[in-house]
Amino acid sequence: MAEVLKFATPEAEPPKALHRAGGFVMTxxxxxxxxxxxxxxxxxxxxxxxxxxxxxxxxxxxxxxxxxxxxxxxxxxxxxxxxxxxxxxxxxxxxxxxxxxxxxxxxxxxxxxxxxxxxxxxxxxxxxxxxxxxxxxxxxxxxxxxxxxxxxxxxxxxxxxxxxxxxxxxxxxxxxxxxxxxxxxxxxKEVDRADVEALAAANGLEEREIVTALAAVAEKHGGLRNVENVIRNAELFAGGGAVTGLHVKAAIIDLKLAAQDGRQ
Structure with a gap:
C-alpha cells in the first residue's frame, strides 16, 4: 500500500515527542x-x-x-x-x-x-x-x-x-x-551548505532531495536553527521510522518555512 502521510493542521493532535540524546555536530x-x-x-x-x-x-x-x-x-x-x-x-x-x-x-x-x-x-x-x-x-x-x-x-x-x-x-x-x-x-556571512550537509548526515539524512530542502530553509532567517527544527519535526512525523523526503516536506510546511508564491 502507498504510504499515507498526515500533514499537521491547527486542529490535529500534535505528535508525541521522541527521546533523542542529541549532541553537537562539528560543522x-x-x-x-x-x-x-x-x-x-x-x-x-x-x-x-x-x-x-x-x-x-x-x-x-x-x-x-x-x-x-x-x-x-x-x-x-x-x-x-x-x-x-x-x-x-x-x-x-x-x-x-x-x-x-x-x-x-x-x-x-x-x-x-x-x-x-x-x-x-x-x-x-x-x-x-x-x-x-x-x-x-x-x-x-x-x-x-x-x-x-x-x-x-x-x-x-x-x-x-x-x-x-x-x-x-x-x-x-x-x-x-x-x-x-x-x-x-x-x-x-551566511550558512555554509557544507554545514547543512553535516547536520543532515549526523541525523542519517543524506538524500539529495532532503539536503536541498534543508539548505533552502537554512537560507531563511534562523539559518541552521531552521534546519534542526525541521529535522526534529520530521522525526515526529516519521513516528520512530526512517525519515523520508515526505516527512521533511511536511515538517517544513508545518513550521511555516515553505516558499510562498515563488518567494523564500
Missing amino acids: HTAADIQRSVDLIRSIDGPAMTMISGAPGVGKSAALREITRKLGDDAVYVTIAKGEGNPSNVATAILSQWREGDMRGHDLTTIRQAIGRLIGPRRVLMVDEAQFLFQRHKASCTKGAAFDWLRVASEESGFDLVFCGDLTLAQVMTNFAQLQSRMRRPVTI
Whole structure:
C-alpha cells in the first residue's frame, strides 16, 4: 500500500515527542572557529580573536561546545542588549563565581578582581559582543567595555574571544588597539551548505532531495536553527521510522518555512 502521510493542521493532535540524546555536530564553520580558539590558546601570553557572523550560522553553539570541552579553563558569558557597559559586564562575569555585586566599586578594582578569578592561561568567551558597543554614561564614550576587557586580559594573562553578529567586525574598526591584536578573526556571512550537509548526515539524512530542502530553509532567517527544527519535526512525523523526503516536506510546511508564491 502507498504510504499515507498526515500533514499537521491547527486542529490535529500534535505528535508525541521522541527521546533523542542529541549532541553537537562539528560543522565546517565550527571547525573554523575551533581553529582560531586553538591558535590563541597556543600563543605564549594573552591573545584574542573575534568571531563575527550572521544569525543562525552556528557560532554560539560552537563557542558553547568549545567552552564545555575546555571545562574549568574557559568562562562563557552572554551580553544582553542594554547591559554592555563595564560594570554590567563585570556583574555577568562575576556571577560565574557567585560573587557579590561590585557596581559600587571603581572599575579598576573590579577589573583586578575579575583578573584574579579568571587567572592566566584561561579563556573568556564573550558572546553577543556587539552589545558592548553602547554609550557609557560616566565617560560619554561608546564601547568602553571592549578596551576594559582588553586591559583585564593583558594584566591577568587570560585569552579573550569576542563573538557577535556581522556588525561586530565593523564595530572593531573603532578600536585600533583591539584590531591590531586580533589573531585569525572569523567572519561568517551566511550558512555554509557544507554545514547543512553535516547536520543532515549526523541525523542519517543524506538524500539529495532532503539536503536541498534543508539548505533552502537554512537560507531563511534562523539559518541552521531552521534546519534542526525541521529535522526534529520530521522525526515526529516519521513516528520512530526512517525519515523520508515526505516527512521533511511536511515538517517544513508545518513550521511555516515553505516558499510562498515563488518567494523564500
